[in-house]
Amino acid sequence: MSNFYNQTRAASSLMRRLKRSLINPTAVSRARCFTTAEGHRPSLVHKRSLDILHDPWFNKGTAFSMTERDRLDLRGLLPPNVMSSEQQIERFMVDLKRLEVQARDGPSDPNALAKWRILNRLHDRNETMYYKVLIANIEEYAPIVYTPTVGLVCQNYSGLFRRPRGMYFSAEDRGEMMSMVYNWPADQVDMIVVTDGSRILGLGDLGVQGIGIAIGKLDLYVAAAGINPQRVLPVMIDVGTNNEKLLKNPLYLGLQQHRLDGDEYIAVIDEFMEAVFTRWPNVIVQFEDFQSKWAFKLLQRYRNAHRMFNDDVQGTAGVAIAGLLGAVRAQGRPMIDFPKQKIVVAGAGSAGIGVVNAARKTMARMLGNTEHAFDSAKSQFWVVDANGLITDERENIDPDALPFARNTNEAGRQGLREGSSLVEVVRQVRPDVLLGLSGVGGLFSKEVLEALKGSTSAKPAIFAMSNPTKNAECTPEEAFSIVGDNIIFASGSPFRDVDLGNGQIGHSNQGNNMYLFPGIGLGTLLSGSRIISDGMLQAAAEHLAAYITEDEVLKGMIFPPISKIRDITKEVAAAVVKEAVEEDLAEGYRDIDARELQKICQNEEEVLEYVENSMWSPEYPTLVYKRG
Ligand SMILES: NC(=O)c1ccc[n+]([C@@H]2O[C@H](COP(=O)([O-])OP(=O)(O)OC[C@H]3O[C@@H](n4cnc5c(N)ncnc54)[C@H](O)[C@@H]3O)[C@@H](O)[C@H]2O)c1
Ligand SMILES: O=C(O)C[C@H](O)C(=O)O
Ligand SMILES: [Mg+2]
Known part of the structure; x- marks a missing residue:
């Protein structure tokens, strides 16, 4: 009798909640929690992909199961390790408690990690404002979003992870990458920075946590080279890790297996390259922080057929x-x-x-x-x-x-x-x-x-x-x-x-x-060169060398101050464009075809102007609503 009573009460309470939910979207989610707990009744979602991850009511973060990830076009948008909600909370609590401990071994600034969190939250809320802050204070904040703090961020990434940024291709995704790549919402991507996490700075194998380095490099692509932030994509290829500490940590976000090696490893990277170049034929891929064993081999494998370079080597x-x-x-x-x-x-x-x-x-x-x-x-x-x-x-x-x-x-x-x-x-x-x-x-x-x-x-x-x-x-x-x-x-x-x-x-x-990679990427993009030649890299280096005046050099300054990085990048990019044209590699960019580019390159000022005008600046555009 009491069982029957409880069931009836639960059913009518559910009906009330569902009725309310028809008029009140907040109640939808409350009803969702209720029904999930009571009877695993699904919730209807009218969103897919990143829109779900950015919706606090529907987002489950790393707890989305693999079938849900497939159903909702989320595959690749989250680190590969599926977590239980208990594990998620544990990860969050570990991180929260860590605030009480002073960051050891990190940058000399004891508040660096706290600053990174604040900037990262701004990045998630308002990209334009984030880049405005970064560009205006590049000398102060490059060490926070980039080296050295980014190293500490990668080391602690499992705890710091909140909202995903970028794509994750894992060894488990073999055979799926060509379709997964369409889960990324942008139809145009200019720059990808990809790592397999095997040698992050001098910190060794950090596995999936290495995504932080790809994010940091792309921050500089936007801030220094004016690449449109809607067209950058950080990528982590998770083929496992040989870091035993991470493998033993149940809260680690990556695949808990040893790294793939040999042909199996190459097959994963090949599949990734094929997928991204199929969807975005004009993208440039920067390889970052791959262990040396693979860095040279992959460079030789792809450099003559793809727009790619290895930042650590070149x-x-x-x-x-x-x-x-x-x-x-x-x-x-x-x-x-x-x-x-x-x-x-x-x-x-x-x-x-x-x-x-x-x-x-x-x-x-x-x-x-x-x-x-x-x-x-x-x-x-x-x-x-x-x-x-x-x-x-x-x-x-x-x-x-x-x-x-x-x-x-x-x-x-x-x-x-x-x-x-x-x-x-x-x-x-x-x-x-x-x-x-x-x-x-x-x-x-x-x-x-x-x-x-x-x-x-x-x-x-x-x-x-x-x-x-x-x-x-x-x-x-x-x-x-x-x-x-x-x-x-x-x-x-x-x-x-x-x-x-x-x-x-x-x-x-x-x-x-x-000082160089943003200009190499930008120059390649604006020239439309199909590959990145030795000559283009050499031109970039020579321009950086020439940037410093005789006076500065005699005072012991061999690199310019970081505050000038946008201007340096512009000069480096212009040199790369000119060299690509000279080597007959340039195919043009957007409505500037190869012939017009050749004309532009005859005049130093015009190349610089072309580069400058193509750089994105963080200004709010006027928005107008258009029915989809
Ligand atoms: N400043 C930059 O722009 C820049 C760019 C790329 C790499 N790096 C740094 O360079 C370092 C190495 O990068 P990598 O990709 O070549 O790493 P790697 O692991 O492939 O190479 C490290 C090399 O150092 C050698 N080594 C180790 N211990 C040594 C010792 N006691 N004495 C002499 N040599 C020793 C190793 O044998 C190996 O040859 C990293 O710390 C990375 O952050 C800096
Ligand atoms: O990331 C940096 O600061 C430079 C370089 O790419 C490195 O691997 O150390
Ligand atoms: Mg590097």
Whole structure:
């Protein structure tokens, strides 16, 4: 009897709620909660895709089941791991409690993560205002939305995740990507930054959490290059992770399996490339923070047929070249002396090898671009990795590092051998430049910096390029205090200038690929080039190098201030457009065809104007309602 009574009461209460829901949309959701709990009765939704995720009544975030994701066009718009609502709450609570703990190991600003949250919420609410704030305060907030804070964000992404941004393609989506790509609401996408999360900055494998780096890079594409924010797409390809800590964490948002490898891995990336280029044939894809093992292979696989580049290999190389040329000028020598520089590089990964390859080519070009010049230029480099100096005696040598392996006999005459330590190499070689792309914080120890005092250069250069801040090979204070005032210093993450006393400033330059990738992307877009050639990358680097005046260089400034990044990007993009036209690669952009582009490129001012006029600026447009 009482059972019957309860059922009747529940049924009439449900009827009342449903009736109310017909007139009051708020009640729909209340009824939804009620019916779900009582009888799994579905709710009717008149939305799909992102509109559901952005609706607080219907959104379940990571708790959408896979069938619901398929039914509602949500596949790819959420990290792949489906969570229970209990897990969601646990994740939220862990994050909430973390606020009580001071962020350790992060950027020097203890409030960086809090600032990131505030900016991120603005990004979700009002994109125009977000970019207005970012552009107007780029020097202050680039370190929040980009390196170094973005590293901390990626490390904590499972806790920080609120509203999804970008697309996730996972190993589970094989065979589905071609249709999934249509779940993204924008018909036009100009720029994709994609990562597989395998080497995020110097922080290692962060799996699905690496999406933060793609978001941060695209923030700069909008702020610096004026790419329309409605046409950017951050992508995470989740093929698993080899980070055991993440694999053991039940609240991790990614696939809880080890990374795919070999042909299986390549098949996933191939499928992703085919899907995005089918839907958006003119898109440009920037590969970011792939472990070296795949970075070079994928670059070779796609670069001759697709509009793509690898920022860590090619963007970094260009920035380093600009910095190295600046360092030569700072010594009061002509740039043409670059081929005489002795360069010790610590780190033989995607970034280190990318830099030595490009620097070797630049030297060869300066020496007349002959085969002999190219061959002899390699002797200016000493490459040291985790196992010490790389020589031709190295077993299982990485083929990408092979051209830079020192000849053992010749190394012996210098007092060096296979595996010599960094300090030994610096002591014996007495280099003009010590460049770090090792990911190892503090690698340029007191001993190494002391050894650099023996440099044959009047003004040795120290490039501690690893990110984020705690992974820098040394700080500017260490460099100036140990090696002396008469040095050039650059780091990947921002550091403050050093007060040398007597009114003298030791400049701390930020040598980061952020000076180039936005211009490479924008220039490629505006030229309509089908590929990104070496010449286009070289033109970008040369323009960055030329941006700094003689006066600035002599004061030790080899990179311009970040506050000028929009102007630098415009110049770099114009150089890329011109080179694409010169190489006959440019096919035009929108209503500017190849022939018109050629005409524009005959006049320096006109190219710059073309680029500037094509850049998006954060201004509110007037909105007019039109029935769909
Ligand atoms: N400033 C920039 O614009 C910029 C651009 C790209 C990469 N980076 C930074 O460069 C670092 C490396 O990136 P990657 O993609 O080449 O990584 P990677 O993991 O592929 O390569 C790291 C290299 O460093 C070597 N290494 C490790 N320990 C060493 C030691 N004790 N001494 C000498 N070498 C050592 C490794 O053997 C490997 O060759 C990262 O921290 C990344 O953030 C900076
Ligand atoms: O992301 C950066 O700040 C630079 C570079 O791409 C890196 O991987 O460290
Ligand atoms: Mg990178």
